[in-house]
Amino acid sequence: MIGVAREGLPVTIAGLGCRVPDRVVTNDELSQYVDTSDEWIRERTGIRERRIAAPEEALSDLALPAARKALERAGIEGADIDLIIVATVTPDMAFPSTAAILADRLGAVDAAAYDLSAGCTGFMYALAQGYGMLAAGLAKRALVVGGDVLSRILDWTDRSTLVLFGDGAGAVVLETADSGGFLGFELGADGSGGENLWLPGSGSRIFEDPDRHVKMNGREVFKFATRVLVQSAEDLLERCGVAVADVDVYVPHQANLRIIDHATRKLGIPSERVVINVDRYGNTSSGSIPLALADAEADGRLRAGSLVLMTGMGAGLTWGSALIRWTKETAV
Numbered sequence: 001m002i003g004v005a006r007e008g009l010p011v012t013i014a015g016l017g018c019r020v021p022d023r024v025v026t027n028d029e030l031s032q033y034v035d036t037s038d039e040w041i042r043e044r045t046g047i048r049e050r051r052i053a054a055p056e057e058a059l060s061d062l063a064l065p066a067a068r069k070a071l072e073r074a075g076i077e078g079a080d081i082d083l084i085i086v087a088t089v090t091p092d093m094a095f096p097s098t099a100a101i102l103a104d105r106l107g108a109v110d111a112a113a114y115d116l117s118a119g120c121t122g123f124m125y126a127l128a129q130g131y132g133m134l135a136a137g138l139a140k141r142a143l144v145v146g147g148d149v150l151s152r153i154l155d156w157t158d159r160s161t162l163v164l165f166g167d168g169a170g171a172v173v174l175e176t177a178d179s180g181g182f183l184g185f186e187l188g189a190d191g192s193g194g195e196n197l198w199l200p201g202s203g204s205r206i207f208e209d210p211d212r213h214v215k216m217n218g219r220e221v222f223k224f225a226t227r228v229l230v231q232s233a234e235d236l237l238e239r240c241g242v243a244v245a246d247v248d249v250y251v252p253h254q255a256n257l258r259i260i261d262h263a264t265r266k267l268g269i270p271s272e273r274v275v276i277n278v279d280r281y282g283n284t285s286s287g288s289i290p291l292a293l294a295d296a297e298a299d300g301r302l303r304a305g306s307l308v309l310m311t312g313m314g315a316g317l318t319w320g321s322a323l324i325r326w327t328k329e330t331a332v
């Protein structure tokens with residue numbers, strides 16, 4: 001799916017917030033659980049450390065402070081929100097949705113609220129849905145959350161997945177604007193590659209193997225990721241009539257520094273325009289892009305008028321890009 005945002009009302013990001021757990025887990029600490037090393041992890045992935053949720057911390061405990069911050073930044077209250085979408089593969093529980101839990105905690109009594117599952121691409125899908133609802137006039141203000149507590153579904157004896165992921169959440173408030181905001185979206189899915197990154201036994205399909213942890217074919221996912229990060233971004237830029245040289249801030253999914261470097265080189269984006277935090281957080285799945293946006297905001301890189309390109313990819317296999325003309329001056 002690809003589309004240019006020219007039909008409906010302009011929609012922009014009016015506020016941004018994020019939260020990661022307090023506990024820092026270094027590569028050295030992981031080498032106590034599995035046969036790995038700081039050197040291997042840094043060389044192959046660029047990751048130095050990640051945040052891991054405390055046993056009592058669920059997704060909504062990270063999403064709630066992130067959402068509160070985003071609301072505060074947008075200068076609105078929970079009651080002003082009429083749509084909440086939480087992109088995640090690790091909700092507090094299958095139901096009620098984490099979005100409904102958040103709606104209750106935030107006092108968003110008039111909000112429609114649901115969770116969305118698109119792997120690490122979830123935040124991009126959720127942004128597109130929020131955009132669509134606002135552009136069509138169905139909702140006035142949306143809270144879009146991306147976050148995961150992947151540490152709960154990792155096999156802590158499997159070095160091929162354990163070292164890659166971390167926990168975290170980010171949230172944005174979407175509002176209509178006079179001009180600027182989202183220029184377009186490109187989203188896709190290829191279910192034929194689904195078994196390269198999956199969680200068998202987590203739903204209604206019965207598997208003989210009761211081991212319910214993330215399973216991944218790292219090499220295949222690597223090939224997929226390097227391809228779609230480039231293709232999705234190029235297709236969207238072309239459809240929007242925007243040259244890659246005009247992109248001020250590039251926010252790729254933070255899965256692996258080698259994947260990001262490859263995409264950045266192929267796209268021809270100067271490295272100083274790329275936002276990177278995979279070194280500090282690892283791959284936080286749906287939290288990755290909003291956490292990186294929050295970093296770019298804190299660095300003063302998100303200026304009114306900046307052109308921001310985001311691309312995610314992940315389980316499904318799925319991918320998605322969004323292009324936005326930032327409308328709000330960064331509060332440093």
Ligand SMILES: CC(C)(COP(=O)(O)OP(=O)(O)OC[C@H]1O[C@@H](n2cnc3c(N)ncnc32)[C@H](O)[C@@H]1OP(=O)(O)O)[C@@H](O)C(=O)NCCC(=O)NCCS
Nearest residue numbers: 036037040044120159160163218219221222255256313314
């Ligand atoms: C997982 C990944 C880092 C592996 O890197 P790689 O360079 O492809 O490494 P390989 O899979 O070829 O493995 C090389 C060797 O390192 C070993 N290895 C794997 N994980 C290891 C670890 N954590 N520590 C030490 N050695 C490890 C392998 O067993 C293999 O050993 P062998 O040659 O004796 O068989 C890489 O494939 C990757 O990033 N894939 C994408 C994953 C991803 O982003 N998933 C989420 C998408 S949203």
